[in-house]
Amino acid sequence: MSDTGIGAAVRRKEDARFLTGTGRYTDDIVRPGQLYAHFVRSPLAHAKVKKIDAKAAEKAPGVVAVLTGKHLADDKIGGLPCGWLIHNKDGSPMNEPPHPPLASSVVRYVGDAVAIVVAESRQQAKTAAQLVEVDYEELRAAASIEAGLAKGAPQVHAEAPGNVCYDWELGDEAATKAAFKGAAHIAKLDLVNQRLIPNAIEPRAAIAEYDRASDSTTVWTTSQNPHVARLLMGAFVMGLPEHKLRVIAPDVGGGFGSKIFLYAEEVVVTWAARKLARPVKWTAERSESFQTDAHGRDHVTHAELALDEEGKFLGLRVDTKANIGAYLSTFGSSIPTYLYATLLAGCYTTPAIYANVKAVFTHTTPVDAYRGAGRPEAAFLLERLVDIAAREMGIDPVEIRRKNFISKFPHQTPVALEYDSGDYHAALEAVLELADWKGFEARRAEARKRGKRRGIGLSTFVEACGIAPSAVAGALGARAGLFESGQIRVHPTGSVTVYTGSHSHGQGHETTFAQLASEFLGVDIDQVDVVHGDTEQVAFGMGTYGSRSLAVGGSALYMAMQKIIEKGTKIAAHLMEASPADVEFDKGTFRVKGTDKTKAFAEVSLAAYVPHNYPADLEPGLDETAFYDPKNFTFPAGAHVVEVEIDPETGVVELVSVACADDVGTVINPMIVDGQMHGGLAQGIGQALLEHARYDDSGQLLTGSYMNYTMPRASDLPSFKLGRSITACTHNPLGVKGVGEVGSIGVPPAVINAVVDALADLGVRHVDMPATPERVWRHIQQAQA
Ligand code: MCN
Numbered sequence: 001m002s003d004t005g006i007g008a009a010v011r012r013k014e015d016a017r018f019l020t021g022t023g024r025y026t027d028d029i030v031r032p033g034q035l036y037a038h039f040v041r042s043p044l045a046h047a048k049v050k051k052i053d054a055k056a057a058e059k060a061p062g063v064v065a066v067l068t069g070k071h072l073a074d075d076k077i078g079g080l081p082c083g084w085l086i087h088n089k090d091g092s093p094m095n096e097p098p099h100p101p102l103a104s105s106v107v108r109y110v111g112d113a114v115a116i117v118v119a120e121s122r123q124q125a126k127t128a129a130q131l132v133e134v135d136y137e138e139l140r141a142a143a144s145i146e147a148g149l150a151k152g153a154p155q156v157h158a159e160a161p162g163n164v165c166y167d168w169e170l171g172d173e174a175a176t177k178a179a180f181k182g183a184a185h186i187a188k189l190d191l192v193n194q195r196l197i198p199n200a201i202e203p204r205a206a207i208a209e210y211d212r213a214s215d216s217t218t219v220w221t222t223s224q225n226p227h228v229a230r231l232l233m234g235a236f237v238m239g240l241p242e243h244k245l246r247v248i249a250p251d252v253g254g255g256f257g258s259k260i261f262l263y264a265e266e267v268v269v270t271w272a273a274r275k276l277a278r279p280v281k282w283t284a285e286r287s288e289s290f291q292t293d294a295h296g297r298d299h300v301t302h303a304e305l306a307l308d309e310e311g312k313f314l315g316l317r318v319d320t321k322a323n324i325g326a327y328l329s330t331f332g333s334s335i336p337t338y339l340y341a342t343l344l345a346g347c348y349t350t351p352a353i354y355a356n357v358k359a360v361f362t363h364t365t366p367v368d369a370y371r372g373a374g375r376p377e378a379a380f381l382l383e384r385l386v387d388i389a390a391r392e393m394g395i396d397p398v399e400i401r402r403k404n405f406i407s408k409f410p411h412q413t414p415v416a417l418e419y420d421s422g423d424y425h426a427a428l429e430a431v432l433e434l435a436d437w438k439g440f441e442a443r444r445a446e447a448r449k450r451g452k453r454r455g456i457g458l459s460t461f462v463e464a465c466g467i468a469p470s471a472v473a474g475a476l477g478a479r480a481g482l483f484e485s486g487q488i489r490v491h492p493t494g495s496v497t498v499y500t501g502s503h504s505h506g507q508g509h510e511t512t513f514a515q516l517a518s519e520f521l522g523v524d525i526d527q528v529d530v531v532h533g534d535t536e537q538v539a540f541g542m543g544t545y546g547s548r549s550l551a552v553g554g555s556a557l558y559m560a561m562q563k564i565i566e567k568g569t570k571i572a573a574h575l576m577e578a579s580p581a582d583v584e585f586d587k588g589t590f591r592v593k594g595t596d597k598t599k600a601f602a603e604v605s606l607a608a609y610v611p612h613n614y615p616a617d618l619e620p621g622l623d624e625t626a627f628y629d630p631k632n633f634t635f636p637a638g639a640h641v642v643e644v645e646i647d648p649e650t651g652v653v654e655l656v657s658v659a660c661a662d663d664v665g666t667v668i669n670p671m672i673v674d675g676q677m678h679g680g681l682a683q684g685i686g687q688a689l690l691e692h693a694r695y696d697d698s699g700q701l702l703t704g705s706y707m708n709y710t711m712p713r714a715s716d717l718p719s720f721k722l723g724r725s726i727t728a729c730t731h732n733p734l735g736v737k738g739v740g741e742v743g744s745i746g747v748p749p750a751v752i753n754a755v756v757d758a759l760a761d762l763g764v765r766h767v768d769m770p771a772t773p774e775r776v777w778r779h780i781q782q783a784q785a
Pocket of ligand 1: 254255256257370371372505506507508509513545547548551664665666667668669672676679736737738739740
């Protein structure tokens with residue numbers, strides 16, 4: 001291991017910029033003559049828009065234009081597309097109602113935009129927006145899954161009768177039914193996986209500028225995947241050729257999934273800038289973020305696990321209703337299906353699984369990917385159900401898991417995925433040691449003396465990331481490829497620019513991708529820059545989500561570097577008058593095997609650009625691109641143990657300890673991997689104990705600010721004990737798996753298993769998330785009543 005290559009805890013290169021206030025975010029972009037947009041949004045969850053009167057607003061100081069859905073339709077701007085087609089059980093396609101960027105006849109959630117006011121200053125646009133008079137006729141709203149599916153429920157879209165987007169299934173229903181027939185025990189669970197609101201530090205923003213001379217448009221936006229934004233906006237919504245549309249996602253302050261999607265605001269701002277021939281900027285206020293950033297999770301599930309008398313899992317059946325919100329967001333349809341039900345085998349050999357998922361439109365903010373996206377929902381269900389089964393059958397929760405672990409790889413699950421590698425036993429043993437599982441009963445007894453209820457909870461889980469062969473995804477309905485591109489440009493003096501189609505908005509790619517160049521090309525890490533987030537600089541990209549950047553983007557870079565080494569070898573061989581077959585490359589030096597004849601990487605790169613003495617059959621230059629389409633998902637896995645103490649008087653849950661042993665494949669930067677674990681754990685703990693997006697029956701968001709949506713803070717978290725238990729991915733050249741979402745997937749069930757363990761002797765069987773003091777206190781009171 002070099003001190004800056006694979007495995008080195010290199011300090012984050014990008015932090016010099018972030019810590020000295022020289023980051024460049026979308027709102028920092030200032031263009032000559034720029035205008036500001038403010039969106040006029042519906043205060044009602046469901047209403048007819050009878051009339052929009054903009055006269056007063058148009059006359060307000062500084063106002064340049066007030067634009068509505070009618071203007072948008074007149075200019076033939078299309079609706080926002082959904083990127084994944086799901087088919088119903090009967091083979092028919094899902095209901096896919098239109099999603100206009102500005103609603104013109106009906107509004108479908110609080111925050112649905114009906115107009116924009118464009119003015120010389122931000123304040124003028126905001127003030128004038130209050131003068132836009134919208135005549136709404138309020139209609140009944142369906143603001144929850146239950147309300148959406150109720151008989152006589154108000155319809156969100158005429159195109160989706162009964163508010164059903166799709167009714168989808170996975171697995172073998174008949175085999176699962178048969179497995180249940182032979183069961184000695186059936187564990188049952190009804191649960192709610194509550195709705196969450198992503199909270200990136202930087203709110204969404206976009207600024208667009210039209211250049212009349214070249215008839216081209218540049219958009220700076222807070223996107224996790226600028227190329228996809230360009231493709232969707234150019235080809236599907238606005239009819240602009242892609243070479244005339246440049247999308248730049250500069251520094252982006254966090255996304256957690258919420259910035260994957262193409263949003264109405266990006267389209268409207270781009271259209272307005274072209275229409276008004278002046279740059280137009282929009283920056284969300286925090287309350288707009290709460291209302292309009294796609295939300296996450298929101299499932300109601302009934303699940304049953306069939307076991308034999310020894311505790312071996314025989315079958316699993318799952319019935320899930322998933323809230324999809326008012327419109328289909330870019331990848332909303334794929335989250336409760338292919339990113340959820342395909343993970344229902346977990347780490348276990350369960351031979352028969354059947355899942356039925358019904359996605360429901362409601363008068364709420366659209367729901368899409370949020371850190372973990374589908375996989376936390378699967379892991380939570382499974383790990384709760386396994387604990388319930390263990391308790392009901394009097395089997396130790398560790399034993400029941402050991403008994404059912406998959407231990408041979410590759411392993412084909414009954415729900416489509418083939419796991420390539422893992423060692424679930426090793427991760428479990430590692431975490432039990434780290435958490436001092438054996439010593440727990442003594443700690444419980446000691447806590448009892450202090451009047452506290454102490455509980456311990458385990459979760460062993462697997463997730464799928466690095467999404468995945470384009471051909472497979474395409475066959476399952478994805479309307480996009482899922483490859484990644486990487487380009488390595490070696491400059492004449494041997495410094496390197498790395499271009500990647502993935503996007504970093506906090507994950508440290510500028511460091512870890514530079515480490516790859518340092519490892520494989522032997523270049524000093526300070527001689528490497530990483531460029532991402534600009535459709536004009538990077539050939540193409542599928543962006544960042546599903547913890548894919550290292551496994552897919554990093555593999556593309558590896559392949560491009562192999563091409564560099566191959567070409568460099570030919571140049572070096574020529575310079576050293578040897579055959580390329582006799583030249584080897586190691587740590588930045590080309591050497592004629594078995595001799596002391598060498599050429600440094602920088603000498604070879606200079607020859608590539610100053611080709612005075614150069615092979616006749618070789619092109620000058622040292623600049624290579626590769627596109628990598630993964631052969632499979634990667635399957636990170638882990639075991640988490642959580643210990644809590646509950647104050648029975650108040651219901652307050654104190655997190656005493658969190659221990660993890662995770663398998664993220666080959667680790668590039670252990671410090672960054674730990675940092676990713678910290679962030680994911682904080683978000684998973686936020687879901688387990690604190691966060692809950694709630695609507696009232698009329699569709700008003702009750703948790704639209706930090707006053708009533710509880711984000712985890714440092715003081716809510718213990719110091720995490722992080723261990724690792726690594727197996728290499730077998731199908732990508734780096735052996736890596738993803739880490740970005742592991743914490744948010746693995747820890748919520750461990751927290752709730754610990755909470756239930758602390759209360760189990762009272763007869764408490766399940767506690768839904770978030771386990772707030774009030775909810776826990778009620779469980780204690782009910783149990784004691
Ligand atoms: N890494 C590593 N060794 C490994 C795996 C990863 O050194 N074996 C490094 C990677 O090189 C990268 C980081 O860890 O620097 C995360 O890599 P990866 O797991 O590939 O995830 P992505 O880079 O694709 O990031 C996406 C993932 C997701 S899906 C969400 S959501 C999320 C997350 O990462 N959003 C984040 N982490 C986030 N972190 C921050 N700060 N902000 C967000 O918005």
